[in-house]
Amino acid sequence: MSRVDLNLLTALDALLTERSVTGAARRLNLSVSAMSRTLARLRTVTGDQLLLQAGRALVPTPYAEQLSLRLPRVAREAEAMLRPPEHRFDAATLEHSFAVRAGEGFIDLLGAALMDRIGRAAPGVQIRFLPKPDWDAQPLRDGTIDLEIGTVRTSAPEMVTRLLVRDRxxxxxxxxxxxxxxxxxxxxxxxxxxxxxxxxxxxxxxxxxxxxxxxxxxxxxxxxxxxxxxxxxxxxxxxxxxxxxxxxxxxxxxxxxxxxxxxxxxELPVSTPAFNVSAIWHPRLDHDPGHRWLRAEVLALCLAAYPRDPIAGSASLTS
Known part of the structure; x- marks a missing residue:
């Protein structure tokens, strides 16, 4: 990939559109000498002269004419791949199965309420509750589990957590x-x-x-x-x-x-420390629209289920 520079696509587009080194330099806010060096690089990587002198003007070669037909679409696609997606997330159209590792208590007390929320907002979403035999972080790392609900007892430093409920x-x-x-x-x-x-x-x-x-x-x-x-x-x-x-x-x-x-x-006749019940996930899913929506639904559910002390402490919006 040492010869591939996607910035050259923008420069090539300007040169073929303006058919002038000076005009292309002005369009891209570059010096004329910098634009001339860029044209030289383009000739090297394409193996074609691209633009040739014809009196006081530059005219495209046959190969450059072919490129000018393809270039706008290719440039737009390259730019689109290298910037954040602009589409709006719509839970109602989401078709996905999320694997959630949670204890029996969460499933027993909140599983039905969670599925009611999800069923109304995103009928195409399935939740697969998985057993929680331990606190191994590997299933979160390899994608076997999308979200874990419980106490944070993993030594994996990269995991992201969000407090759901303060319990005792x-x-x-x-x-x-x-x-x-x-x-x-x-x-x-x-x-x-x-x-x-x-x-x-x-x-x-x-x-x-x-x-x-x-x-x-x-x-x-x-x-x-x-x-x-x-x-x-x-x-x-x-x-x-x-x-x-x-x-x-x-x-x-x-x-x-x-x-x-x-x-x-x-009440217990001995004092034990309170503890946090959190949502836990791998950072690779942090900005995934569907996963962010699921996390928001779980948090909203816990806020609604335990709105005040002392039922289970107060749910929190803080990370």
Missing amino acids: YVGVCRPHHPAVGARGVPLERWIECDHIMTAQPGEAENPVDAALAARGLQRRVATVVPSFTSAMQVARRSDMVAVVPHSCLGNVFAPDHAGANGLQWF
């Missing part, structure tokens, strides 16, 4: 659980319960266990399940207690989700 942990158990009193669950009684822990392969230390360890305490974990949805289902049918995000209790689209599933909730 609470306890859940079956109704009329003996450990729950008028003021919630005392620490001593909570410690004595059998606990359901939610964990996935490669997960770091559990924040509840870290908070207990800081007090020199340890809970009794009777079973470990892979999702908060599973933990809620086990808790409703047993005397075991579970810890889940506050967002799992319900939202605008699924009011009292915990109660409807046979659970009551309580």
Whole structure:
């Protein structure tokens, strides 16, 4: 490609249109000597004289005449390829399948509401929810996954994130659980319960266990399940207690989700840090119109579902 310079297309167009080195130089705001050097380069790369002296004027060679017929279209196409697209995005005409990796809790509580939004705005769009067994960033890098929803636990520095919901942990158990009193669950009684822990392969230390360890305490974990949805289902049918995000209790689209599933909730008797639920994607999709639209829909959904504290903190428009 060392001999290819697309700027020469503009110069050639000016020369063949003006049929004058001086006129072409004026048109391109160049000096006459610079335009003469450009004509010499054009003669070298094309292997043709292009313009020849005929008295005081320049006349095109037969090859230059052929080029003059093709040049305007080629120049326009080259310019169009090397500038941002100017078309307006229309979600209603979008035909695409997006792969979204999200936890069962998001799909269970917000999946239907998200598809309702998308179905009304873009009936040609399909969402393929994929399981979330870990936080491996490779599927985002290779395009297997278009968007991930959850906590940011990847070491991939290039990933782009946007806060959706600020969340916190609470306890859940079956109704009329003996450990729950008028003021919630005392620490001593909570410690004595059998606990359901939610964990996935490669997960770091559990924040509840870290908070207990800081007090020199340890809970009794009777079973470990892979999702908060599973933990809620086990808790409703047993005397075991579970810890889940506050967002799992319900939202605008699924009011009292915990109660409807046979659970009551309580504040944890230990303090655990709040955490962010974010949208995560690879920067190669940052400016893709369809992907930007999808991200906006997910953010708008979370803003509508959790509009205020303390349901799941406040959703944010900031990155």
